Amino acid sequence: MAPDKFKGSLTAAEVAARVSAGLGVPAVELPVADGGDGTVDAAVACGFERVTAEVAGPTGERVAASYAWHPGDGTAVVELAEASGLRRLPGGPEPLTAGSHGTGELIAHAVRRGAKRVVLGLGGSACTDGGAGMAQALGARLLDAAGDELPRGGAALAALERIDMSGFLDLAGIEVVVASDVDNPLLGPHGAAAVYAPQKGAGPEDVRTLEAGLSRLAAVATRTHGLMGAVEHDDVVRVMGVAGAPGAGAAGGVGFAAMAFLHAEIRPGIDYLLGLLGFGAQVAGARLVITGEGSLDEQSLRGKAPVGVAQAAARAGVPVVAVCGRRSLTDAELKAAGIEAAYALTDLEPDPARCMAEAGPLLERLAARIAADHLAEG
Structure with a gap:
């Protein structure tokens, strides 16, 4: 079964x-699960431990969210819906202000626990913030022209001027894998705002606002992310490629942030999780x-x-x-x-x-x- x-x-x-x-x-x-709702439950049912932490919900309220932990090999399965999902909204939809901060907190908790691999399941999100909240929870500073930190949500990204990664959590030696069945890019008619924001309560004007914010995030990440000199150019090319990559639009653009800032690899959700859960050995x-x-x-x-x-x-x-x-x-x-x-x-x-x-x-x-x-x- x-x-x-x-x-x-x-x-x-x-x-x-x-x-x-x-x-x-x-x-x-x-x-089993494909990366969306129920991914943590599926991992726990197959022998992982459940770890619970208090993190920010999509509108900032504190919630108790879980991830799955395998102490044998240091694998943490983090499900975005646990912290930043529609089911975590305390009231109605908040398409312009809902964020992914709590998902970043869960990742940070797993890293500090000693994770060697983080599997991030994307699905059921309440936010269209391009993963900005997740990046902020991991130590990135998203700043406006006055040097002030941006507030939560995708609409605020229109004012983004600079991304400061100097305080970002050290992920050296940690493999990050995004498990997702979504192949949408970040921007455009098939992007995160156009396709998925209406499912999160966004009207036509909200969609335009969110698209502008995501476009600004991609542009500033392209300009500021990475090292100096010639290497910066190589990194800029990589980040621009991320915005158009299949899966960048997953979970309101969290796929983009995972690839751009966490250097994550996107894998088909069900295929990767079947391997993680040992399906091949069980079906023999x-x-x-x-x-x-x-x-x-x-x-x-x-x-x-x-x-x-x-x-x-x-x-x-x-x-x-x-x-x-x-x-x-x-x-x-x-x-x-x-x-x-x-x-x-x-x-x-x-x-x-x-x-x-x-x-x-x-x-x-x-x-x-x-x-x-x-x-x-x-």
């Missing part, structure tokens, strides 16, 4: 447990892999967890079926993605509200069908 969460209903671990209970055969539960010898998520739809085909699991299982020669709350993909689309069949809660209960409320028992019933269809012998 390697499912993602059923958002708003069950965690990935709860989905795996319910399916396991309904199958009636020996099974391994390996809940299995007769069937069961994956899934709340909704199997067109978004699932763009690097989401079920398709990533199906591709990894195919490399091991193990067939895959999926469970979901509802699905809009055809049988042909599923088979093209490597999924032999999909079992939806709506197959049993047409009322979506009841599917949400009774997801656990319904999943057990679906699992019994899967066992009959795919595991019965003789």
Whole structure:
């Protein structure tokens, strides 16, 4: 069992447990995530420790947020949504002022704990600040023309004049990996503001304001980030490349800051996390892999967890079926993605509200069908 969460209903671990209970055969539960909500929970369910710290929420209030810690190899899995996610907003959306400061605090906490690798999962963010808050929490100073520190949020970036990295946290020898399924650049019609800010409450004028702020951040980073002389030119070229790089627009532009300031490498979220969680070793010898998520739809085909699991299982020669709350993909689309069949809660209960409320028992019933269809012998 390697499912993602059923958002708003069950965690990935709860989905795996319910399916396991309904199958009636020996099974391994390996809940997964693609870098978004539930990434820390998935890592903890697979043996990581949960570490909790008090950090800034997206609007500045203090919240208790967690990251996953593996003491054996010093890997910390930091989920942006834990500190800077939409679910952390105390009230309604704050598209112009929400920030990523708390995510930087979690990274700093892990580094001071002795992390050798930081895996940053991006998804579910409340902010469109280009990762400015994250950088500030790690010691960068984002200054206006008067030398004053910028306030929180993407709108304030329009006044950015200079970035002072002299007090930035020393990350020498620490590998930083961004796990994300988003390939948007920072700017433009496919960028962080245009595509994702409306999902965070931004109207058309807000989108223009945020785009201007992100553009200013990219321009100032290009001008000021790096060393002196000829090496500065090389670094400037690198930073400019970051703004247009696939994934720079992830989580409101936090992907940009991770690459520009943390020298992070962006990896496809589900592929990287499957490796981190040991999927390859667990699937060896299995007769069937069961994956899934709340909704199997067109978004699932763009690097989401079920398709990533199906591709990894195919490399091991193990067939895959999926469970979901509802699905809009055809049988042909599923088979093209490597999924032999999909079992939806709506197959049993047409009322979506009841599917949400009774997801656990319904999943057990679906699992019994899967066992009959795919595991019965003789």
